[in-house]
Amino acid sequence: MNDDRHAPGGPTEGRHLPLEGIRVIEFGYGIAAPVAARNLGQFGADSIRVESRRKPDSLRVGGAGWIPKGYDPGVRWDTMPSLNFSSAGKRSIGLEIDSDDGYAVLQQLVARSDVFITNMSADVLPRLRLTYADLQAVRPDLVYMSMPPFGDARSPYRSFRTWGQNLSAISGVDRMIGWPDRDPVQLGFAYPDYVSAQAGTMAVVAALDRRDRTGQGCEIELSQYEMALAAIGPAVLELGLRGTVRSTNGNRVEGVAPQGIYPCRGPERWVAVSVRDDDMWAALGTVRGLTHLAGDRYATVALREAAADALDEQLTAWTSVRTDWEAATELQLAGVAASPVEDPWDLLTDPHLAAREAFRVLPHPRFGGDLVFGQAVTMSDTEPRFARAAPGLGQDSRDILTAVVGMEDEEVDRLVAAGVVHEMNRPDTTLERPFLHWIHTVSHLPWPASTFEPAELFMKRLEAEMARDADEVGP
Amino acid sequence: MTGLLDDIKVVDLAGPAITYTGRMLVDLGADVVLVEPPDGSRSRLLAPVATVASGVTISAHFAYMAAGKRSVTLDLTSAVAAPTLERMLEWADVVLVTPDDSDPLPAGLDLEAWSEAHPRLVVTVVTPFGLRGPRRTWHGSDLTGWAAGGVLPFVGDADRPPLSPAGGLAYATASTNAAMATMLALRTRTSTGRGQLIDISVQEAVMSVALEAGPYMVMETVSIPYERTGMRRSTPPIGQYRTKDGAVSIVGYMPGQWDALASWIAEETGNDAITLDTFGGTPAARSPYVEAIDAWIEELTTRYTKQDFFEEAQRRGIPVGPVNSIADLVADPHLEATEAWRFVEDPEIGTIRYPRPPIRVDGDAGDVGRIPSVGQHTDEVLRDALGMTPIEIAGLRASGTI
Numbered sequence: 001m002n003d004d005r006h007a008p009g010g011p012t013e014g015r016h017l018p019l020e021g022i023r024v025i026e027f028g029y030g031i032a033a034p035v036a037a038r039n040l041g042q043f044g045a046d047s048i049r050v051e052s053r054r055k056p057d058s059l060r061v062g063g064a065g066w067i068p069k070g071y072d073p074g075v076r077w078d079t080m081p082s083l084n085f086s087s088a089g090k091r092s093i094g095l096e097i098d099s100d101d102g103y104a105v106l107q108q109l110v111a112r113s114d115v116f117i118t119n120m121s122a123d124v125l126p127r128l129r130l131t132y133a134d135l136q137a138v139r140p141d142l143v144y145m146s147m148p149p150f151g152d153a154r155s156p157y158r159s160f161r162t163w164g165q166n167l168s169a170i171s172g173v174d175r176m177i178g179w180p181d182r183d184p185v186q187l188g189f190a191y192p193d194y195v196s197a198q199a200g201t202m203a204v205v206a207a208l209d210r211r212d213r214t215g216q217g218c219e220i221e222l223s224q225y226e227m228a229l230a231a232i233g234p235a236v237l238e239l240g241l242r243g244t245v246r247s248t249n250g251n252r253v254e255g256v257a258p259q260g261i262y263p264c265r266g267p268e269r270w271v272a273v274s275v276r277d278d279d280m281w282a283a284l285g286t287v288r289g290l291t292h293l294a295g296d297r298y299a300t301v302a303l304r305e306a307a308a309d310a311l312d313e314q315l316t317a318w319t320s321v322r323t324d325w326e327a328a329t330e331l332q333l334a335g336v337a338a339s340p341v342e343d344p345w346d347l348l349t350d351p352h353l354a355a356r357e358a359f360r361v362l363p364h365p366r367f368g369g370d371l372v373f374g375q376a377v378t379m380s381d382t383e384p385r386f387a388r389a390a391p392g393l394g395q396d397s398r399d400i401l402t403a404v405v406g407m408e409d410e411e412v413d414r415l416v417a418a419g420v421v422h423e424m425n426r427p428d429t430t431l432e433r434p435f436l437h438w439i440h441t442v443s444h445l446p447w448p449a450s451t452f453e454p455a456e457l458f459m460k461r462l463e464a465e466m467a468r469d470a471d472e473v474g475p
Numbered sequence: 476m477t478g479l480l481d482d483i484k485v486v487d488l489a490g491p492a493i494t495y496t497g498r499m500l501v502d503l504g505a506d507v508v509l510v511e512p513p514d515g516s517r518s519r520l521l522a523p524v525a526t527v528a529s530g531v532t533i534s535a536h537f538a539y540m541a542a543g544k545r546s547v548t549l550d551l552t553s554a555v556a557a558p559t560l561e562r563m564l565e566w567a568d569v570v571l572v573t574p575d576d577s578d579p580l581p582a583g584l585d586l587e588a589w590s591e592a593h594p595r596l597v598v599t600v601v602t603p604f605g606l607r608g609p610r611r612t613w614h615g616s617d618l619t620g621w622a623a624g625g626v627l628p629f630v631g632d633a634d635r636p637p638l639s640p641a642g643g644l645a646y647a648t649a650s651t652n653a654a655m656a657t658m659l660a661l662r663t664r665t666s667t668g669r670g671q672l673i674d675i676s677v678q679e680a681v682m683s684v685a686l687e688a689g690p691y692m693v694m695e696t697v698s699i700p701y702e703r704t705g706m707r708r709s710t711p712p713i714g715q716y717r718t719k720d721g722a723v724s725i726v727g728y729m730p731g732q733w734d735a736l737a738s739w740i741a742e743e744t745g746n747d748a749i750t751l752d753t754f755g756g757t758p759a760a761r762s763p764y765v766e767a768i769d770a771w772i773e774e775l776t777t778r779y780t781k782q783d784f785f786e787e788a789q790r791r792g793i794p795v796g797p798v799n800s801i802a803d804l805v806a807d808p809h810l811e812a813t814e815a816w817r818f819v820e821d822p823e824i825g826t827i828r829y830p831r832p833p834i835r836v837d838g839d840a841g842d843v844g845r846i847p848s849v850g851q852h853t854d855e856v857l858r859d860a861l862g863m864t865p866i867e868i869a870g871l872r873a874s875g876t877i
Binding site (some may be wrong): 011016017018019028029031039043058061065066069073079081082084085109119130150151152153154155157159160161162163165166167168169170171172173174175176177178179182183184185186187188189190191193194195198200201202203206207208209210212218219221223225226227229230231232234236237238239240241242245246248249250251254255256259260261263268270271273274276280303315318320332335336337338340341342343344346347351352353356371373375376377378379381382392433 | 479480494503521522523524525527533535536538539540576590603604605606607608609610612613614615616617618619620621622623624625627628629630631632633635636637638639640641642643644647648649651652654655656657658661662663665666667669671672673674675676678679680683684685686687688692694695706713715716717722723724725726729757759775785789792794795796797798799800801802803804805807808809810811813815824827828829830831832833834835836837838839873
């Protein structure tokens, strides 16, 4: 069989990746399914995302904010930073599956794959012929995972569309945040998507193990709403057992005091402190400048919770004259849980994260190299494969069709001409993030041989290209 | 049970930071044995704690996380316990450990020694900052995990400190990452024959759920706007808007969705300004007018209850969610229609409502198991799983070790 089992980068030298030899087809949107497929790819699978140009992924449509309006969307679609998070390491095939030819290609891909993942809403899948039954017909032992916002054909919400922020609200996650005297706050990032992706990755790996033992695939359904609900499960039990759920109380939580985020020297610098138990309270009393808190007056958490406002004042007086790092370090040396409130720049320059190789610069088809967060998972015997950043839309269409499906080049040409298959748009057009050299400077990450242009020159070049394109089209 | 992990055995020494990992493995069919001190795990007292009608006190956190696990008592601080722990680790496929916040662990805990002595064992460890790196000895909490994860400067109100979610959500994602890594390690073992050490940092776990709001922002701009309200100004409309009875969460910046929202507002409130091209372009073009736009949106939302607005908005193709309280969830039509609740009878507590396990395999999510009492399964585990004799077990009991 003419079959290319290797994702970009090929097998990792001397290491066995748990999903080597596994092929994943992802037909996803946004974050949940794409991130699950990214995880599987980084742990060895050949992870292929099937992408439409007529209805591209939201993270493609977004594009980079600095690209001028009117610039070729086919290029802009490869530029949004978050794509590196959702799709690093994958291969991309541009394919319109709502045509008969396109659907036939998808069937051939699925027939040669082990896993199919989607997060389309439940009502869309039958229409696109992407149900478990549809795809199991071409691959009987398929591991199929759907991750809709609201699973289940019985759901009154089955046709509803959501973003992570909507799901945070619906599932009760947003009610975990807020000041007691104010409206609740939107979390602002897609927590339900990500925990669904992590749990979904786990479920797919478990299902592959069982398939290898029994020969049986399965259908996994992971509704993002229920996953977010599972993450706040204790609050559901609290309601049942106490008849009420304690309302949000800023950064304080029941059973821990003092706890909060306190101001430090400098604009917008803060330190988070949790005196988790009586031992930590005793430790706090040994910190220079806080020894007056030692003694029996606040020996129990009940006493400290009753005096929380006064204790916050004491801590604020102490933190305000220190930097966030000084405060956190002094507290930690004494044995108290504390951390600076890091912002994104702090993460990039954080020596601890650098020592753990949290960020990497990986090959990118438009930028040469681009910034990627690796994995929150470190394993002593399994080094994930960080082969590339996000692919361009359709970057691997021809490779996939010839090597995986076994198509002749002429057939690929025919499908491209018919608008069924798309190859990467203007593959020779390279860009540069105007601000990326700052990241390079502060993060000390090894960057590929650089062709940095000053941002101004770069923007001029883009405008010139656009003017040229306009001339080519003519009046 | 969904049965994917029916043959997997887990020793659970985990504290709050990854108790959910064990629950996830239980949901997929694993045999998870919770090891507690003879007087019960500290997690049994973890807030929120409830006193039910019968007078029994129960931690809602523990009741959720321990459901379906077996409980064995073992005083790990006693030297006498060491051989029993060794036998448990030899029996198990996986051990879950949180050195920073769990119940007392063996003095001089040496994770690498465990791995060497039990080469097939997967040792899954969650710590605030991981096992390597300059801050590996730092203590942590759910709050400090959020703080270290780089996203809090964008959450909350401008005139107050950054705001962290409560509810253990940093620990929940440390748990989902740990469960994922544990499965990957088990699969690696099928070909290598070796277990391994998994190192999860709560800091990185938080980064793994919030990157689009964190580090990737610096790839777009040099100066990060310190706006607590997240994307509210940069990509309007996005955020929470008041309704008659609470609030709804609206994400309406994609072109078609904005158009649908604007014409709805025009139709119901008579506002003919909002459909002007000035506001119809990119989210960035709307940005200077965010205060006006938000006020116009609230003229519409405040005419509805949150559930009615949610359903009508969805009918019009606008992504909206009601900001539900936990009590609202119990009344939610989707959760009702899809049998999302499980009711567990506990002999001491009565009926407890649980959300169903979130993963369905071939249509079956499985049930939620019971909360084990302290040491409820000590004898059966020591006898059947570890092959200990009644005399050995009696000896451990006499010494107070179990």
